[in-house]
Amino acid sequence: MKKLLAFLAAGLAVCVLLLYIVHDLNKGEGYAGGKTLTVYNWGDYIDTDLIKQFENETGIKVIYETFDSNEAMLTKIQQGGTTYDVAVPSEYMIDKMIKGNLLLPLDRSQLPNLKNIDKRFMDLPFDPGNKYSVPYFWGTVGIAYNPKLLGGKKLRNWNDLWDPALKHKILLIDGAREVMGMGLNSLGYSLNDTNRIHLQEAKQKLSSLMPNVKAIVGDENKLLMQNNEAAIAVLWSGDAADIMAENEDIDYVVPSEGSNLWFDNMVIPKTAKHVKAAHQFINFMLGAKVAAQNTEYVAYSTPNKAALKYMPKDMTEDKRFYPPPALTDRLEVYENLGQKNLAYYNDLFLEFKMHRK
Numbered sequence: 556m557k558k559l560l561a562f563l564a565a566g567l568a569v570c571v572l573l574l575y576i577v578h579d580l581n582k583g584e585g586y587a588g589g590k591t592l593t594v595y596n597w598g599d600y601i602d603t604d605l606i607k608q609f610e611n612e613t614g615i616k617v618i619y620e621t622f623d624s625n626e627a628m629l630t631k632i633q634q635g636g637t638t639y640d641v642a643v644p645s646e647y648m649i650d651k652m653i654k655g656n657l658l659l660p661l662d663r664s665q666l667p668n669l670k671n672i673d674k675r676f677m678d679l680p681f682d683p684g685n686k687y688s689v690p691y692f693w694g695t696v697g698i699a700y701n702p703k704l705l706g707g708k709k710l711r712n713w714n715d716l717w718d719p720a721l722k723h724k725i726l727l728i729d730g731a732r733e734v735m736g737m738g739l740n741s742l743g744y745s746l747n748d749t750n751r752i753h754l755q756e757a758k759q760k761l762s763s764l765m766p767n768v769k770a771i772v773g774d775e776n777k778l779l780m781q782n783n784e785a786a787i788a789v790l791w792s793g794d795a796a797d798i799m800a801e802n803e804d805i806d807y808v809v810p811s812e813g814s815n816l817w818f819d820n821m822v823i824p825k826t827a828k829h830v831k832a833a834h835q836f837i838n839f840m841l842g843a844k845v846a847a848q849n850t851e852y853v854a855y856s857t858p859n860k861a862a863l864k865y866m867p868k869d870m871t872e873d874k875r876f877y878p879p880p881a882l883t884d885r886l887e888v889y890e891n892l893g894q895k896n897l898a899y900y901n902d903l904f905l906e907f908k909m910h911r912k
């Protein structure tokens with residue numbers, strides 16, 4: 556009987572041990588073979604070789620998913636089906652996520668490479684003291700255009716886009732804030748305006764641009780412009796830089812009426828399961844050489860000052876993509892306008908898109 560009891564106790568101990576190991580592996584913080592990290596980023600926004608490098612260096616398997624708007628990212632994080640360990644929202648969304656208690660404070664002691672970031676991109680109003688977020692890429696919204704396809708015409712202002720000679724020539728970014736912002740700026744209003752009359756005016760003005768709009772697209776804008784299938788695109792600066800690296804006829808301008816200055820930062824959602832690995836990944840991406848390689852690949856503007864010396868001068872000295880503070884100071888950063896106003900922007904943008912013939 557004693558032998559049977561000892562046998563049962565030993566069996567129970569083995570089961571408990573196995574359960575513990577399985578639980579630890581599921582947590583992702585067990586031995587190297589079982590660690591995972593789920594990263595949620597914009598499409599076309601990382602050099603995937605760097606993901607492999609991170610996996611090789613740390614033994615952590617990265618599950619990588621992409622989104623195409625801040626709003627889509629937020630919905631997915633709130634739904635909670637997949638738990639993300641690192642995400643890359645833009646500034647107004649970070650403000651919203653902090654206020655919604657959706658982010659985890661970062662542990663600076665695990666982010667020594669944060670010293671590489673230019674002070675100009677730290678401590679910004681959407682996250683004072685960078686308690687929850689660290690800079691990834693930044694840029695502007697503007698117009699990429701190919702003068703050769705426009706009979707030599709130069710574009711300088713938002714209002715130039717309403718020229719009837721540009722029928723069916725323009726690609727628009729598929730983003731409510733960007734398109735509504737363009738309408739507002741073209742009328743002399745702020746792109747953070749919440750006055751309903753001004754917003755309706757902006758939508759009316761945008762509707763009158765429709766004959767000139769060829770398509771409202773996401774990352775496809777790059778191929779269409781590179782291959783001369785479209786002459787003009789309203790887009791994020793980094794996409795313009797990428798297009799221009801492939802097609803040297805194209806130029807990029809930040810319109811004179813004003814435009815958007817934006818910042819995409821890395822954050823750890825509160826629901827993250829692999830917090831230590833998330834810090835490891837963020838710190839890896841902040842490394843000077845890693846950031847330089849990532850920037851050369853993605854073509855957006857890096858806030859990583861230490862990375863600049865590893866990058867070609869024709870990239871870092873191009874004022875269109877590394878504009879000095881004198882230019883960026885006259886641009887506006889999107890503010891978190893609150894749920895009701897953001898929903899109103901989205902509704903107007905949807906109405907605008909629906910009336911597309």
Ligand code: SPD
Nearest residue numbers: 597598599600645791817
């Ligand atoms: N293809 C990568 C796109 C990333 C753009 N982020 C810009 C957000 C501006 N609010």
